[in-house]
Amino acid sequence: MTVGTEYSSGVIGRAGRVERPEPRLRSAEFRLAGAALPVVSPARMYVCGITPYDVTHLGHAATFVWADAAQAVLRSIGVHTVSCRNVTDVDDVLTAAADAHGRHYDEHAVYQEFLFEQDMAALRVARPTHTPRARHFVPQVRQLAAALLATGHAYQRDGSVYFRGRGAVAAAGLSGDLAVELSAEFGDAPEDPAREDPFDVPVWRPSTDRDPAWPSPWGWGRPGWHAECAAMSMATLGAGVDVLIGGQDLVFPHHAYQAALVQAASGVAPFARRAMHVGAVHYQGRKMAKSTGNLVLISDLLRSCPPAAVRMLLLNRPWGSGWEYHEADLEAASADLEALYVAAGRPNRSAGAAEAVTAALLNDLDVPAAVAVARQEGGDAARGLVSVLALS
Numbered sequence: 283m284t285v286g287t288e289y290s291s292g293v294i295g296r297a298g299r300v301e302r303p304e305p306r307l308r309s310a311e312f313r314l315a316g317a318a319l320p321v322v323s324p325a326r327m328y329v330c331g332i333t334p335y336d337v338t339h340l341g342h343a344a345t346f347v348w349a350d351a352a353q354a355v356l357r358s359i360g361v362h363t364v365s366c367r368n369v370t371d372v373d374d375v376l377t378a379a380a381d382a383h384g385r386h387y388d389e390h391a392v393y394q395e396f397l398f399e400q401d402m403a404a405l406r407v408a409r410p411t412h413t414p415r416a417r418h419f420v421p422q423v424r425q426l427a428a429a430l431l432a433t434g435h436a437y438q439r440d441g442s443v444y445f446r447g448r449g450a451v452a453a454a455g456l457s458g459d460l461a462v463e464l465s466a467e468f469g470d471a472p473e474d475p476a477r478e479d480p481f482d483v484p485v486w487r488p489s490t491d492r493d494p495a496w497p498s499p500w501g502w503g504r505p506g507w508h509a510e511c512a513a514m515s516m517a518t519l520g521a522g523v524d525v526l527i528g529g530q531d532l533v534f535p536h537h538a539y540q541a542a543l544v545q546a547a548s549g550v551a552p553f554a555r556r557a558m559h560v561g562a563v564h565y566q567g568r569k570m571a572k573s574t575g576n577l578v579l580i581s582d583l584l585r586s587c588p589p590a591a592v593r594m595l596l597l598n599r600p601w602g603s604g605w606e607y608h609e610a611d612l613e614a615a616s617a618d619l620e621a622l623y624v625a626a627g628r629p630n631r632s633a634g635a636a637e638a639v640t641a642a643l644l645n646d647l648d649v650p651a652a653v654a655v656a657r658q659e660g661g662d663a664a665r666g667l668v669s670v671l672a673l674s
């Protein structure tokens with residue numbers, strides 16, 4: 283008698299089939315961002331990663347812990363996941379930060395990436411399948427630029443290759459003024475006179491003496507930010523992904539242009555079946571950001587509390603909503619975690635409670651509902667939740 287595994291062609295044997303219950307195909311129940319997202323293994327997840335120029339704060343961690351949780355929930359129902367979390371190690375802010383520290387940009391990026399990896403490991407964020415660094419994907423960016431030129435989606439001007447971006451703005455449903463404002467905020471220089479249209483973005487651009495540079499048919503230069511993520515996602519996950527994950531501030535321009543670039547080059551649309559943009563963390567009344575200096579560092583938090591409490595703080599809330607961090611929130615999260623552990627030590631109160639926890643998680647990753655069921659029911663329901671969300 284040979285019992286079929288999940289990968290074999292079935293159960294074969296002279297004595298007939300092994301009696302076992304039909305598996306429930308719970309992957310069809312998965313909902314994300316308000317709508318059903320039935321997935322087929324492997325679920326492809328692209329997580330917009332860090333630009334390694336400074337320390338990791340609570341706002342970054344929220345995105346990566348949620349990305350980790352989304353994959354863990356899928357794995358808990360037997361869906362295999364393949365994930366990519368890039369490192370944007372070719373970027374003007376990195377070059378400037380390295381200059382300020384008197385370091386070569388390579389050295390600065392490697393050091394900051396090491397610190398980030400330490401924080402992620404401490405927070406029990408599983409290592410993604412792929413962690414591409416932009417500098418290793420310059421050939422793919424050149425290919426992307428050539429493909430866009432060949433199909434008329436891009437044009438060459440003064441050592442740059444510009445992608446025609448008006449369609450990306452239209453797809454995002456933004457007014458022209460707002461699109462220009464957001465593009466300027468994120469360093470896209472829409473006022474650049476070499477562009478035919480302020481909505482066009484560089485796939486390739488020339489380097490000054492201070493910038494890293496690679497040869498190309500258009501001269502020495504470097505990739506544009508959106509093109510880096512477009513090339514890295516195509517190279518690691520193919521022309522489409524199931525879930526595109528990042529912070530709320532990446533909706534436009536970054537993810538809108540990443541999607542438009544991939545779709546134009548591949549002919550496959552949509553690039554992402556669903557987007558999961560994690561709400562921003564505010565502190566002292568403003569969005570937590572390096573530029574404003576109102577940071578809560580992961581390394582500081584972990585000096586005084588266990589990583590599971592930080593995960594509980596980040597996950598026990600709706601993932602898409604912004605929120606304000608107060609020190610007392612961490613104590614509350616620790617108390618919630620303790621209550622969950624106490625519940626995990628109790629016997630099961632009723633049959634099917636573990637299923638109810640899974641159902642809550644599949645329903646748009648509703649962790650607060652899952653925690654409520656787990657605390658009330660205890661036993662397997664609470665132990666299962668602690669395990670899936672890595673809260674131990």
Ligand SMILES: [Zn+2]
Pocket residue numbers: 330331511536540
């Ligand atoms: Zn990105």
